[in-house]
Amino acid sequence: MTHPLAFTGSGLAPYAAQAAQSRGRLHSETVSTFRSEFQRDRDRIIHSSAFRRLKHKTQVFIEHEGDYYRTRLTHSIEVAQVARTLAGALGLNTDLAEAIALAHDLGHTPFGHTGEDALQALMAPYGGFDHNAQALRIVTSLERHYAEFDGLNLTWETLEGLAKHNGPLLRPDGTPRKGPLAFALADYNARHDLELSSFASAEAQVAAIADDVAYNHHDLHDGLRSGLFTEVDLMELPITGPAFAQVDRLYPNLDVMRRRHEALRRVFGVMVEDVLHVAGTRLSTSAPQSAQEIRDLDVTIIRFSDRLFRELKVIRQFLFDRMYRAPSVIAMRSEVTQMVNDLFPLFMNDPALLPAEWQQDVVDAVDEVALARIVADYVAGMTDRFAIQEHGRLTGRPVAPPVVLGGGLR
Structure with missing residues (x-):
């Protein structure tokens, strides 16, 4: 199918972000x-410590329970592939879309959204926790490898995409659209205005919808492989039912894995x-x-149609009921929540337990809120296996690795 606004070759559409016209870097x-400039951003993200840690962070299933299930790393790679495809078809800057896609999950805690929910509750007295804001904090502060600056010193356009790929965070009058602005966002925005009251670039919108495309697809695949539901169940749903029916018409008696x-x-x-x-x-x-005219519009340009969005909601509800809230999942949620609930106060009460490279931050902490932010940064950066190991070492109560965890991307 040829799309009316598809572009070929190296030419970009007039509404694409132009690397040569980037607003630059903080430093x-x-x-x-x-x-x-956007290629440099992408490369810095790929070579970052936080990106490597995604290999051992949960997508939906604990990574060492099966090599076939997605991790945050494989998910991020899949999102980047979809983002490049969409951006290329629409004449957008594929490098910028890819950079935002690769970085979008850097702020996730161990144990998926179960871990994030626990850390959000623990950080409620100290300004809260949000994985999107944490991704921004990582690339602007916590990655410390360069001689001249903290963070990765990414371009304004990539940072803008990380901050508001899901839409504006502030109203035109500067008030928050959905509750208080997350600490990491407010802190960085005070130094480097990301224009949080406008929409993001089309490339950032592409990265956001690519996230939806990737997780809607692979959660179905991982759910089938886990045995939490079957192809017969999917035959009753919109989109998936017609897809299986079409395959059966074209390829009768196809083996199970190829049919799937x-x-x-x-x-x-x-x-x-x-x-x-x-x-x-x-x-x-x-x-x-x-590109600025895209930001100034009062609607999202890159989105699903209303009809498909309604059908995807049916599928997401099915996944919520059969996968994210399956009895085995619920049982494991309480165990990993307890691990996070144990680790956070341990470090708060005895910061000397933090690694040596974090001790200067502890010394610089001016109050309990600052210390809590340091502890949250450390706990959020843990991989699943490291959190399990540290919990066992520090509490003397080893926990069996969980098999399945709920919580697809939000």
């Missing part, structure tokens, strides 16, 4: 002679085609002539 650097793959790749294709169709229509109607 000035010499321009690379062989990479664009063929059906789910059609589900994947339905989502991508829908996004491109909606984006093409909206871009044709609004006819933006610059």
Whole structure:
């Protein structure tokens, strides 16, 4: 299918982000002679410590319980692939879309959203915790490898995409749209204005919808592999039912694994085609002539159609009931929640338990709130296996590794 606004070759649409016109970095650097500014961002993200740790962080299933299940790392790679595909088809900057996609999950805690929920509750008296804001904190402060600055010193456009890929965070008058602004966002925005009252670039919107496409697809795949539901169950749902029916018509008596793959790749294709169709229509109607005009619009350009969105809600509810809140999942949620609940106060009460490289931060902490932020940074950065190991070492109560954890991306 040829989309009306599809671009070929190296040409970018007028509404694409142009690397040569980037608003730059908080700390000035010499321009690379062989990479664009957004390519440098992507490369710094890939080489960061936080990105490597995603290999051992939960997507939905504990990684060492099965090599076939997604981790945060494999999920991020899949999101980046979808983002590049969508961006390329729409004439957008594929490097910027890819950089935002690769970094979008850097702030996730161990144990998926179960761990985040526990850390949110623990940090409520100290300004709260949000994984999107934590990703920004990681790339602007916590990665400490460069001689001249903390963080990765990414471009304004990549940071903007991380901060508001899900939409504006502030109203035009500067008041928060959904509760208080997360600490990490407010802290960095005070130094480097990310214009939180506007929409993000089209590339950031692409990264956000690519996240939805990837997890809707792979949660179905991982759920089937786990045995929490079967293909028969999916035959009763919108999108997945027609996909399996089409495969059965085209390839009768196909073996189970090939049938599953063929059906789910059609589900994947339905989502991508829908996004491109909606984006093409909206871009044709609004006819933006610059990346800034995309930001100034009062609607999201990159999104699912209303019909597909309703159908995906049915699938997400099915996954919630059969996968994220399955009895085995509920049992493990309480165990890993207890681990986080044990670790946080241990470090708060005895900061000397933190590694040596964190001790200067402890010395610099001016009050309990600052100390809590340091502890949250450390706990949030743990991988699943390291959190389990540290909990056993520090409490003397080893916990058997969980098999399944709930909580697809939000």
